[in-house]
Amino acid sequence: MTIPIIELRNVHKTYSTVAGDFPALKDINLSVNTGEFLGVVGKSGAGKSTLLNMINGVDGLSSGEVLVYANGQRVSVHDLNEDEKALWRGRTMGVVYQSFQLLPMLSLIENITLPMDLAGNFKPRESRERAMELLRLVELEEHAGKLPAFVSGGQQQRVAIARALANDPDILVADEPTGSLDSVTADHIFDVFSHLVADRGKTIVMVTHDMGLKSRFTRYLTITDGELEPPSVEDSKPKRSRKK
Ligand SMILES: Nc1ncnc2c1ncn2[C@@H]1O[C@H](COP(=O)(O)OP(=O)(O)OP(=O)(O)O)[C@@H](O)[C@H]1O
Ligand SMILES: [Mg+2]
Incomplete structure (x- = not known):
């Protein structure tokens, strides 16, 4: 059974620059x-x-609509005000x-407990324990007390992934989340994401410029x-035959 959780309807995004208007997204329809x-x-x-910024509402759209069905609610993301969003x-x-986008004055573990404390789903003690678990998941527990500036870019990226999982959200949107990771660590993160989808019923939208990762998604678009395009017939053939 297919249950839509995110829908983009005729989404256009035009950036206004000194050089004129630039259409960055043209009539995107996606379910x-x-x-x-x-x-x-x-x-x-x-x-x-x-x-991704249209889906998470971080930036406004020029026209169209983004609908998200989660927590028993149907939300038109761009109709919410900033606080509601x-x-x-x-x-x-x-x-x-x-x-x-880690907060530089907070330690790695505090970067992860902050969204939990803001959402209020966990008691402070629980949020610390959960943050430690998430740091363990991304293999960084021994760095919990450090400030972001004192760990590598790849380590910061893994903290950003742990932070995104802090409130156990139904949806994860991730922008090049393995871009700064070595291949072994990137593989581990892919395994974590695949497990969240297959075993926990989570939904993940991930963008990447690495075409080599295509086969690891349940579906991909270019x-x-x-403009969005489905995979070419040639591209989708080997994947289908492998699954048989
Ligand atoms: N704030 C902005 N103002 C003006 N133009 C922008 C702005 N943000 C992005 N653009 C332009 O919109 C287009 C799409 O940018 P976007 O950042 O979405 O690309 P991307 O696919 O994420 O690229 P990358 O792989 O380098 O991260 C680019 O041509 C970019 O220059
Ligand atoms: Mg980008």
Whole structure:
């Protein structure tokens, strides 16, 4: 059974720049079902981060609509005001930003407990224990007390992943979450994501410029110059035959 959890309807995003208007997303229509691990692949500048920012409401759209069905609610994301959006996002969606966006004055573990304390789903003691578990999951527990500036970019990225999982959200949207990781660590993160989808019923939308990762998603789409395309027939053939 397919149950839609995210729907984009005729989404356009135009950036206004000194050089004029730039259409970064052109009439995007997309339905993501519960329990999908959807990959969106595309070259640099294709519009991947812009697309994720439309789904999580971090940036406003120019026209169209984004609907999210989660926590028993149907939410039109861009109809919420900023406070409502922040609260809704905290409860519904974990976000891994391309630039990590850890808070520099907080230790790694505090970066993870903060969203839990804001959402109020866990008592402070529980949130610390859970944050430690998440740090263990991304193999960073021995660095819990350090500030972000004192760990590597790849380690910061793993903290950003742990933080996105803090409130156990139904949906994870992740922008190049393995971009700074070595292949072994990236594999481990993929395993963690696959487990969340297959065993916990979570839904993940992940963007990457690494075309080599396509086969690891339950479905993938290509974005080119702000337009979404399904996989070519040639591309989807080997995957289908492998599954038989
Ligand atoms: N704030 C902005 N103002 C103006 N143009 C922007 C802005 N953000 C992005 N763009 C432009 O929109 C297009 C899509 O950008 P986006 O960041 O979504 O690409 P991307 O696919 O995520 O690229 P990358 O793989 O390099 O992260 C690019 O041409 C970019 O230059
Ligand atoms: Mg990007």
